[in-house]
Amino acid sequence: MTFDYAPAPESRAVVDIAPSYGLFLDGEFVPASDGKVFKTVSPSTEEVLSEVAQASAEDVDRAVKAARKAFEKWSALPGAERAKYLFRIARIIQERSRELAVLESLDNGKPIRESRDADLPLVAAHFFYYAGWADKLDHAGYGANPRPLGVAGQVIPWNFPLLMLAWKIAPALATGNTVVLKPAETTPLSALFFADICRQAGLPKGVVNILTGDGSTGAALVGHPDIDKVAFTGSTEVGKAIARTVAGTDKKVTLELGGKAANIVFDDAPLDQAVEGIVNGIFFNQGQVCCAGSRLLVQESVAEELLDALKRRMRTLRVGDPLDKNTDIGAINSAEQLARITALAEAGEAEGAERWSPSCELPDSGYWFAPTLFTGVTQAHRIAREEIFGPVLSVLTFRTPAEAVEKANNTPYGLSAGIWTEKGSRMLWTADRLRAGVIWSNTFNKFDPASPFGGYKESGYGREGGRHGLEAYLNV
Amino acid sequence: MTWRYARRYAPLVTMPITVPAYGKEAAGRLASMADVTADDGALRRFLHGLPGVDEVGLQARAATLGTRSIKTTAKAYAIDLAISMIDLTTLEGADTPGKVRALCAKGVHPDPTDRTAPKVAAICVYPDMVATAKEALGDSGIHVASVATAFPAGRAALPVKLADTRDAVAAGADEIDMVIDRGAFLSGRYMDVFEEIKAVKEACARPGGTSRSETGGGSAAHLKVIFETGELQTYDNVRRVSWLAMLAGADFIKTSTGKVAVNATPPVTLLMLEAVRDFHAATGVQVGVKPAGGIRTTKDAIKYLVMVNETLGEPWLTADWFRFGASSLLNDLLMQRQKLSSGRYSGPDYVTVD
Structure with missing residues (x-):
């Protein structure tokens, strides 16, 4: 049993x-x-x-x-x-x-x-x-x-x-x-x-x-x-x-x-919590969040390990009835939005990025999209540039902190960003250079009425x- | 999360076949990690190279898992599973053979009004009560677990701790719950802690006798290593000590003695489950987890089972690999069990007080 x-x-x-x-x-x-x-x-x-x-x-x-x-x-x-x-x-x-x-x-x-x-x-x-x-x-x-x-x-x-x-x-x-x-x-x-x-x-x-x-x-x-x-x-x-x-x-x-937030994971990040933060960043509210961490920038030296852990975690996500208290991912808000997410995900595949989703049964009626991960994404892909507004994560890698900042800022948007590192000085160095209205460190999608929000x-x-x-x- | 280390240190990491920590093959797997335990410096570098733990994030994850709503059939399953995972414990200076025998009787038939209630996993006592418990439990299949190594403080010389262990094993203990030397760990003498766990594991061997262990453990008593996480304080320490104990051959890792202010908590247990998951991914060795102290309600117990389910999954959801160190928890589980089957709440007068 x-x-x-x-x-x-x-x-x-x-x-x-x-x-x-x-x-x-x-x-x-x-x-x-x-x-x-x-x-x-x-x-x-x-x-x-x-x-x-x-x-x-x-x-x-x-x-x-x-x-x-x-x-x-x-x-x-x-x-x-x-x-x-x-x-x-x-x-x-x-x-x-x-x-x-x-x-x-x-x-x-x-x-x-x-x-x-x-x-x-x-x-x-x-x-x-x-x-x-x-x-x-x-x-x-x-x-x-x-x-x-x-x-x-x-x-x-x-x-x-x-x-x-x-x-x-x-x-x-x-x-x-x-x-x-x-x-x-x-x-x-x-x-x-x-x-x-x-x-x-x-x-x-x-x-x-x-x-x-x-x-x-x-x-x-x-x-x-x-x-x-x-x-x-x-x-x-x-x-x-x-x-x-x-x-x-x-x-x-x-x-x-809109936004296309970078969630930057350095090699000294608290990895288990980074995985939670990535999941919360892109799958919270089915990814229909303007400040969603839709671009994962991960340091190459930990990319394989992090992605394995992320996939393992995504397998435990429960997709289904929004009123079930154990549901992690609910329905997409409208047929129109579902069509947009579907089209962009297809563009990601057509442009050569590798698509992965955990196996999950989606209900027959209603608007549903499985949590999705794209690896092998480059700055040139549409899924790295356009806001998808759905449960779709684009994964890019970087080698040095300077490259991470450069890639994170290389977007027409600038609403939010995330930084994952155990090293305080690196966190502050990176935050200083990111052009985004909200920067979370070692967390993501945290809101408080006392904290200003904007882009x-x-x-x-x-x-x-x-x-x-x-x-x-x-x-x- | 430690494939990085695994790749660096162990040759056999690509999806190793699972072996139990108490089995013969485990030693070979641990040998593959021998270079990280070769000397004090290597061990320190390895433990301090483990990924850090973000306190806020860990606590948030444990809290979110705590919001799972376990109802009806799932609740019935979880309650019976939790009962079968209990190490029913009495560790008092006032323990007597009568008290231990009463506890054993309760462990065999937890609910006198309903014989379908499962039996508990083990009875946990001090070493001098092992023989009494052993006799009282007979061929019920319930294990006798004994604390040892100068429990709970662990402040005694190594020969004393080993004698304590051998004594309990000789009296028939199926499981030994040892405490680590927290003083040594906190002062950075990791190798001392490592060597001590190894020595106690050797003392768990039972040269002449046989163990009644149903899990095929051979003749050695299974070793649970208690960290007393309330004294180690930081989550980074908990991750390090978990790896340290597993590298030294722990069959189970256990949070607490139940004798200090802070015992098992969901975040600490979640972190240990993650360490077990990573150790398994690196070596293929399956190690068990036992939160102990402070788990008193069905609601709490179910939260722990949810953590096991969503962190380690099905293979750990048995009494072989997950235990609750508890005493009053059992009665609450029985009352909830009665409620599920009858539709009515009973009350403390309808469960036994021991």
């Missing part, structure tokens, strides 16, 4: 998804002005979860007007009063965390272990953190009484729906702005549940407005003339389009875009999180 883990599904009964949802506009759920709706599906089963409203340009205008109206009173509140609302929201998120974690796993496809142990605790922590800043803005380093910008238009991605919402809304509200937020088309539900939490917390009407919709809704939002601030997290392609839209206006912009080059500009994250929402 073998030690086979019996199914351990988290109960769906803790979350009650309505058959349809309207837009959250000025404190009420309302249908779209033109009555349009679209369906949101569970990527692990393709089951339709609910029908949500498709916001039109007219809805965007109404939402911006509501936010503008609410701004006057909200920004005039003493910081300590705004903090009370944020603390209340944070507490409600903690209380409803199991429900929200299940919802997030259903709508996004990510394993419940991650939504429960990573997403939700970080969401609550972010609100707690910025609640603490609300009455201390005088001490944030921007002079006395820094003023908010006004109405923020925020567009967020589907990979961490609720966490990205927290990164956007918490600092905006703490600094006295009001917001109109558009969640991603494929993952609208947790933002709508958040709207309910705003009501539960008694947040004044119009301070937070949630508009569901596709790219056209997002375009109408960032293009709206009465928006003072645009905050976007998503692809570099859309980020560039947004930068063009707002060029020449007085809107303040922060963009958090160099085509990974975007502006910082979210920490004291630095306040600046993006203050008129300073």
